[in-house]
Amino acid sequence: MKAYLSVFRMRLRMETQYRGAVLGGVVCQIFFGLILIAVYRALYAGKPQSLPLAHVTTYVWLQQAFFRMLLSSDAELMDKVRTGGIAYDLCRPVHLYGFYYARILAQKLMGSLLRALPMLVFAALLPEGWGIALPASVPALALSLAALLLGLCCVCAMENITMAFTMRTLDPRGFQAMLNLLMMILSGSLLPLTLYPDSWQWVITLLPYAQMLDAPIRLYTGEYALPQAPGVLLLQGGWTAVLILTGMMLWKRNQRRLIIQGG
Numbered sequence: 001m002k003a004y005l006s007v008f009r010m011r012l013r014m015e016t017q018y019r020g021a022v023l024g025g026v027v028c029q030i031f032f033g034l035i036l037i038a039v040y041r042a043l044y045a046g047k048p049q050s051l052p053l054a055h056v057t058t059y060v061w062l063q064q065a066f067f068r069m070l071l072s073s074d075a076e077l078m079d080k081v082r083t084g085g086i087a088y089d090l091c092r093p094v095h096l097y098g099f100y101y102a103r104i105l106a107q108k109l110m111g112s113l114l115r116a117l118p119m120l121v122f123a124a125l126l127p128e129g130w131g132i133a134l135p136a137s138v139p140a141l142a143l144s145l146a147a148l149l150l151g152l153c154c155v156c157a158m159e160n161i162t163m164a165f166t167m168r169t170l171d172p173r174g175f176q177a178m179l180n181l182l183m184m185i186l187s188g189s190l191l192p193l194t195l196y197p198d199s200w201q202w203v204i205t206l207l208p209y210a211q212m213l214d215a216p217i218r219l220y221t222g223e224y225a226l227p228q229a230p231g232v233l234l235l236q237g238g239w240t241a242v243l244i245l246t247g248m249m250l251w252k253r254n255q256r257r258l259i260i261q262g263g
Helices: 002-017 018-048 051-067 065-069 075-083 086-090 096-125 136-169 173-186 197-203 208-212 214-221 226-256
Strands: none
Touching: 002 075, 002 096, 018 051, 018 096, 051 065, 051 096, 051 214, 065 096, 065 136, 065 173, 075 086, 075 136, 075 226, 086 096, 096 136, 096 226, 136 173, 136 208, 136 226, 173 208, 208 214, 214 226
16 A cells, blocks of 8 residues: 555656646636636526526536546556556556556646646636635535545546556557547536536436536535435445446456567
């Protein structure tokens, strides 16, 4: 366990070195957040919706704040797979899946926090109808943070499945492009899932993509009532366990038939 904690801490420190990238990401996500909110305000001005505008603006800011959690990837591991450098990691006295899960977890956690904190402060200072609203209650805030942590674990498990397919194809672009498209649509990145038709809700909210960021946001805004929270967290935990077990199985099979590329 000490080895995985060491890898986790080292990756956290590495992420803090890219301050220029963090600043650029914050500015970019704030810009897109303001554009999206302007579009939704125009939509509500023309045809008011049943969902309060404050919930939509809050959804947008939380989604933009944790955008990196969804779409960032471990480029170093991809390079190692393509060049054969992963052979050195096979010599380490650690479980390879756990080793890279700890790396990806630290990367997404620190990268998200560095961008989310200044963005949420900025969003909190905006006037009503443009900024982020307060959580529905203190328990809702605590539950949304717990759900966000489970969502992060779910995203990392999905990322390791992508890496497993990269080991077989040597080119992550095809599978990762398909995965990113599904994630953008079904996690609420393009359109808040709360605005989808009611007939779709029971399907999209059960998929693993909705557990990554949509579920924590709904707990924050109070759309998921407190009595529903245990079921939401249980569903998140279930999908996380399924994805982790699937990834571990794929990595184990890959290690048995691994052909090192490069020299």
